[in-house]
Amino acid sequence: MNLLVTTTVIAPILAAAAALLLRAHPKSRDVVTIVGIGLATLASYAMLIDVNANGSQTVRVGGWAPELGIVLVADLFAVLVLPIALSIILVVEIFAIGQRRTAWGANPELAGPLLGVLTGGVSLAILTGDLFTLFVAFELILVSSYVLLTHQGQRDQIRSGMTYVVMNLLASTLFLFGVAFVYAATGTINLALLAERIPELDSGVRLGIGAWFFVVFGTKAAVFPLFSWLPDSYPTAPTTITAVFAGLLTKIGIYSMIRFHTLTGMDELGPIMLVIAGITMVVGALGALAQSDIKRILSFHVISQIGYMLMGLGLFSAAGTTGAILFLLHHMPVKTVLFLVGGLIENHEGTSSLSRSGGLAARKPVIAVLFAIPALSLAGLPPFSGFVAKFAVISAGIDESAVAIVVVALFAGILTLLSMTKIWLGVFWGTDADGLEAVPTAANNRRLMFAATGLAVAGTLTISFFAGSVFDLSQRAAEELRSSDAYITTVTEGAQE
Amino acid sequence: MSIALLFTIGGLTTVGLYLITARSMSRILLGFALLGHAAVLALLASGGPPGAAPITNQSTPAEIANPVPQALALTAIVISFGLTLFLLALARRQQVLSGDDLVEDDLEDHRIAEGTT
Numbered sequence: 001m002n003l004l005v006t007t008t009v010i011a012p013i014l015a016a017a018a019a020l021l022l023r024a025h026p027k028s029r030d031v032v033t034i035v036g037i038g039l040a041t042l043a044s045y046a047m048l049i050d051v052n053a054n055g056s057q058t059v060r061v062g063g064w065a066p067e068l069g070i071v072l073v074a075d076l077f078a079v080l081v082l083p084i085a086l087s088i089i090l091v092v093e094i095f096a097i098g099q100r101r102t103a104w105g106a107n108p109e110l111a112g113p114l115l116g117v118l119t120g121g122v123s124l125a126i127l128t129g130d131l132f133t134l135f136v137a138f139e140l141i142l143v144s145s146y147v148l149l150t151h152q153g154q155r156d157q158i159r160s161g162m163t164y165v166v167m168n169l170l171a172s173t174l175f176l177f178g179v180a181f182v183y184a185a186t187g188t189i190n191l192a193l194l195a196e197r198i199p200e201l202d203s204g205v206r207l208g209i210g211a212w213f214f215v216v217f218g219t220k221a222a223v224f225p226l227f228s229w230l231p232d233s234y235p236t237a238p239t240t241i242t243a244v245f246a247g248l249l250t251k252i253g254i255y256s257m258i259r260f261h262t263l264t265g266m267d268e269l270g271p272i273m274l275v276i277a278g279i280t281m282v283v284g285a286l287g288a289l290a291q292s293d294i295k296r297i298l299s300f301h302v303i304s305q306i307g308y309m310l311m312g313l314g315l316f317s318a319a320g321t322t323g324a325i326l327f328l329l330h331h332m333p334v335k336t337v338l339f340l341v342g343g344l345i346e347n348h349e350g351t352s353s354l355s356r357s358g359g360l361a362a363r364k365p366v367i368a369v370l371f372a373i374p375a376l377s378l379a380g381l382p383p384f385s386g387f388v389a390k391f392a393v394i395s396a397g398i399d400e401s402a403v404a405i406v407v408v409a410l411f412a413g414i415l416t417l418l419s420m421t422k423i424w425l426g427v428f429w430g431t432d433a434d435g436l437e438a439v440p441t442a443a444n445n446r447r448l449m450f451a452a453t454g455l456a457v458a459g460t461l462t463i464s465f466f467a468g469s470v471f472d473l474s475q476r477a478a479e480e481l482r483s484s485d486a487y488i489t490t491v492t493e494g495a496q497e
Numbered sequence: 498m499s500i501a502l503l504f505t506i507g508g509l510t511t512v513g514l515y516l517i518t519a520r521s522m523s524r525i526l527l528g529f530a531l532l533g534h535a536a537v538l539a540l541l542a543s544g545g546p547p548g549a550a551p552i553t554n555q556s557t558p559a560e561i562a563n564p565v566p567q568a569l570a571l572t573a574i575v576i577s578f579g580l581t582l583f584l585l586a587l588a589r590r591q592q593v594l595s596g597d598d599l600v601e602d603d604l605e606d607h608r609i610a611e612g613t614t
Contacts, residue, residue, distance in 0.1 A: 068565065132569050139576050146583060155594050162522065162587055162600045169529055169580060170517065176536035176573055183566060184543035232603040 001050060005059045005072050007043040008082065008123040012036045016116030023109045030097050033112035037093055037119050041086040044123070048079045052473070056480070056490040058129070066190050066491050071129035073192075073491055076477040077325065081255055082126050084329055084459075088247045088336045089119050091456045095340055096240040098448030099347070110151050115244065118144040125252050129491055131182060131189040134256060135175050138220065142168050145249060148241045149233060160233035167229040171219035178212045185209065191263060192491035195484040198264040210266035214273070217260070220253030223310055224280040227303045231287060234302070235295035235352075239343030242295060246302050247336035251328055254309045258324055261313065262481045273314030278408040281307030285415035294342045294352045294427065297419055298335070301378065304412060305331050311409060312393045315400050321478035323393035326471060330377070330385040330463060337374040337456040341367060344453060345427055347446075354426030361428035368428050370453050374460055375424070379417040385464040388471065502542050509535035522588035522598035526581060533577035540570045 015036020022029040051057065056075035060066065093115055096108070121140030128134050146168075150161040183189055185205055186197040198206055219226040230250070234242045261269065284304025291297045309331070312324025342352060344367050349357035361368040377384030380391075390413065397406040463470055480486045509531045516528025544566035549556035551564035588598040595601075602610075 132572070136572065136576070139580075143579070143583070150587065150590075153590055153594075158587065158591050158594060159601045160603060162591065163603060165584065165587060166517065166525055166600070169584075170532075173529070173532045173536055176533075177539055179569065180536065180539035180543040180566075183540070183569075189569075228603075232605065 001047070001057045001074065002059050004043045004047050004050070005074060005127060008040045008047070008086070008127070009072075009120050011039040011043070012116040012119035012123070015039075016113040016120070019113040019116060026108065029108075029112060033093060033116055034090070034097075036116050037086065037090050040119055040123060041083065041090050044079065044083040044086050047074050048083050050074075051076055051079045056486065058490050066129070066192065067188055070133050071190065071192075071491055072124075072127040073129040073487070074127060075487060075490065076473065076480055077259065078126050080325065080329060080473055080477055081251075081332075082123065084332050085122050085126065085248055085251075086119060087459060088332055088456070089115055089122070089244060091452050091459075092240050092244050092247075092336065092340070094455075095243070095343070095449050095452035098445040098452065099238075099240060099343060107151055111148065111238075111241070114144045114148050114151075118148070118244065118248075122248060122252060126255065129191050131179050131191065131194070131260075135172070135179060138175065138252075139172060141249065141252065142172065145245060149237045149245075152238070154236075156236040160229075160236050164229045164233040167219060167226075171216055171226075174212070174219075175216045178209070178216055181212065182209055190491065191259070192488045195263040195265075195488055203268075206264075207266070207268060210261060210264065210269050211272075213260055214257070214269060217253045217257040218276075221250045221257060221306050221310075222253070222303050223276055223306055224283050224303075227280070227284070227306075230303060231296060231299040234299040235293065239295070239339060239346060242299075243336045243339035243343070246298065246339050247332045250302055250306055251332055254306060254313075254324075254328065258309075258313050258321065258328075259481065262316075262321060263484050263487060265484070267316040270314045270316045273310055274402060274405050277307045277310035277314050278405050279307075280304065280310060281408060281412035282415070285412045285419065288419040289415060289422070291419075292354045292426075294345060294354065294423055295339070297423060298338050298342060301338075301416065301419070302335060304416060305335070305378070307412065308390065308393050308409060311405055312396060314405075315396050315402065317396060317400055318475070318478055318482060319392070319396035319399055321482060322471070322475045323389070323396045325474040325477055326392045327389040329470060329474065330389040330460075333456060333460045333463065334374045334377050334386065337453065337460060338371070338378065340449075340453045340456060341371045341374070344370070344449060347449070349427070354423065357427050358430035359428070366450065370450075370457055371423075371428070373457050375420045377460060377464070379420050380413050381417075383464060385460055385467060388464070388467040392471065392474075502538060506535050506538050506542065509538070520599045522584065522591060522600060525600070526584045526588065529577070529584065530581055533573070533581075537570045537573055537577075540566045540573065 015032050019029045019033045022032060051074050059072045061070040096111055118141055121137050125134060125137035128137055146165050149164060150157050179189060185201060186194060222230040234245055281304050284300050288297045288300035309324045309327045312320045312327060346352045348364055351357055377386035380386040394406055394409055513528045513532035513535060517525045519525060544563035548562035549560045551561040592598045
């Protein structure tokens with residue numbers, strides 16, 4: 001187990017360093033990056049199998065006691081999210097290798113290594129058992145995302161990149177203050193010890209800490225009203241980069257929120273979370289309807305969907321947490337696929353603007369199919385994974401008789417379907433209005449891009465197909481999180497191997 | 498916690514927050530530098546009363562200061578140093594592109610402004 005956990009964090013970072021040294025050799029650079037991220041992905045699947053069979057496990061880095069050192073905890077929640085997150089990065093890296101010779105490709109000398117660093121950060125953020133390491137992991141992810149967003153140095157990227165960097169830097173600084181507050185109040189930053197000590201604090205201090213971290217993680221997750229940095233910055237990055245950001249970054253924020261607020265029992269914050277979840281859903285969906293560019297529509301959807309996960313968390317019931325976890329698992333691959341298809345459309349139409357493209361369904365039916373599956377899934381239609389996830393969240397809402405939020409969630413679902421229809425009408429039906437040429441791409445590269453997208457669609461279909469077992473796993477993960485005893489025992493008594 | 502430390506943290510935070518509301522990237526940068534200091538001091542203050550340097554062989558565990566927040570503060574300083582450099586690079590790039598280092602309105606702001614006139 002020790003080896004597996006270390007691999008997921010270290011392998012991609014080492015590969016990134018090697019790839020930077022191999023800048024001048026494109027072939028070996030690509031191979032090194034793929035191997036690094038691939039190894040981490042394989043290790044994460046092995047962890048899923050291991051934890052599913054033998055229960056949660058802990059790795060104490062350097063053998064320090066949990067009060068002093070860093071612990072990495074592989075519980076069911078972590079090993080459910082980790083394989084999906086790492087697979088996404090792997091697929092996107094394959095797509096990026098195919099796309100790099102075109103106008104929208106990211107600079108290959110930087111994109112590969114930075115994706116490696118990002119992978120290491122994502123693994124660390126998911127596995128870490130203490131707040132400060134979570135801060136460091138966030139910084140790893142964010143710093144590589146800052147560079148990925150702005151490395152081409154174009155005007156739009158710098159403009160939106162500044163907002164993005166300033167907002168996220170502020171959230172990181174608040175995070176640091178939060179760590180100080182927590183340490184002053186409890187004398188520890190270990191999540192398992194916090195799960196014991198935070199519920200014993202005065203309710204004022206306790207809710208203050210909860211609200212503070214709600215703001216910190218909420219900014220990373222782009223909940224209302226802290227989302228302003230997202231829809232402006234995501235569409236300006238190269239499509240592959242946006243696909244990773246949309247699939248992962250905000251989700252790491254919501255992941256940390258689910259873990260922290262559920263473990264420390266912040267049930268009193270539930271009503272506030274539900275109100276914010278409702279507004280986030282509707283504002284995101286309405287924002288999407290007002291847009292006329294594929295990437296901007298999809299970016300607003302990222303916000304809208306965060307609302308559903310927050311709703312599951314805000315219910316603070318076993319069913320609600322299960323729904324939030326299930327939604328997280330479904331949403332990450334689906335969102336990435338949609339952006340990858342957006343990249344394919346851009347390649348064939350020469351633009352991602354709705355009014356300047358059209359008639360793609362007749363010319364490239366493959367792209368239409370690749371788009372339709374995740375789009376219907378995102379809108380929550382059966383039999384796709386989105387239906388199962390949305391159903392879980394909404395039925396949890398009905399169980400708690402939170403009628404208002406259920407109505408809002410259903411309403412936002414209709415708006416989502418409407419804006420997906422808008423993309424469909426604009427891109428796939430009608431006629432090509434402007435006659436912009438497709439971007440010339442070598443057949444090899446095109447095949448690689450289609451293969452990567454197809455692989456990702458197959459991944460989302462697999463989740464729909466095994467929806468039953470994924471639901472059971474999410475339920476077990478939610479129970480472990482909510483009781484928090486299991487987590488505390490694993491960390492404090494975790495045998496070292 | 499000493500009153501002096503408390504007021505230093507408060508003062509740094511106030512000035513830092515004021516500076517990051519500015520339009521100019523160089524002011525924002527200074528604001529984040531000050532906020533970073535405030536956060537590091539807050540971490541230091543969270544470690545409890547001051548004591549001897551936490552080095553084995555030189556002092557006993559009873560009289561040393563809490564070393565954990567110091568380790569955290571050190572990491573935070575390194576990270577904020579790197580990010581300050583990145584902000585400087587961004588400001589420089591913006592200056593090359595547009596002649597100054599102001600943060601511009603986003604696309605939606607422009608569209609809303611056009612819609613009302």
